[in-house]
Amino acid sequence: MADEEVAEQGELAITRTGDRLRLAREAAGLSLADVATRTRITQRHLKAIEKSDFSELPGRTYVTGFARAYARAVDLPEAEIGASVRRELEEDEHGSRPLYEAYEPTDPARLPTARLTWTLVIVTALLASAYGVWRFLSVEPDEALIAAQNRAAEESEAPSTAAAATVPAKAGPAGAAVAADAPVVLTGVSEVWIGFDDATGKTENWRTLDPGETYQVPPAYIEQFTLRTSIPQALKVTVGGRDVGAIGPADTLVKGISLKPADLVARAGASAPATTPAPKTNR
Known part of the structure; x- marks a missing residue:
């Protein structure tokens, strides 16, 4: 017993x-x-x-x-x-929510004043809004948050995508040809979360990279998935040993980043600053 x-x-x-x-x-x-x-x-x-x-x-x-x-x-x-x-x-x-004293409507002496009633209404509305925001942020990455983040990422990436389409790749190391099978390596500059999305935008795989940890993207991932991360500045991307530079603004969700070597190198070339020739001097 x-x-x-x-x-x-x-x-x-x-x-x-x-x-x-x-x-x-x-x-x-x-x-x-x-x-x-x-x-x-x-x-x-x-x-x-x-x-x-x-x-x-x-x-x-x-x-x-x-x-x-x-x-x-x-x-x-x-x-x-x-x-x-x-x-x-x-x-x-x-x-974690504060508890409020319930008033007995049958006792007129304990009825709340109009000011207190409005204060309770405002506090309740604020708590409801905060709870709604928490519910929105607490769903796992492959549910409603992913859809919202995808829309935000598309809007934030639209200008850079247009710029990449209109700016030709520069000659030199950034615009040099790259082998189709060049290795794509991701390195954590600091602790960073990365995910791999399929063609429908659903995150099938995710992982955390520690500072200095490297991860060589498998060829199957390069063909089938795109990259996403919410801390672009904490991730270093190299193609065949060549650093392609930042893949997005700091502390901003980026997604839909093609992992194909040619696309990554073209992205680096499009984001490289243009050089202005030095003015000629007359002697």
């Missing part, structure tokens, strides 16, 4: 998704380093997921995606884990 009570208490104690992921990892005989290798997520972030301490993750946008990747690594149903994490995020948001 005592053993059954202890087991029941142990089951009741496991109330967070992080506990479930940790127990699955231990049952599979995996270390955090093993899961980090499988998911390409840093051990620091994996520890935060196991503790359900989502504030330590790079942003709530990626909490659900990271948790689903962890679930795949330990053979847990990723859709169920993703839904569980979203519920926990929503519960945390509700728990």
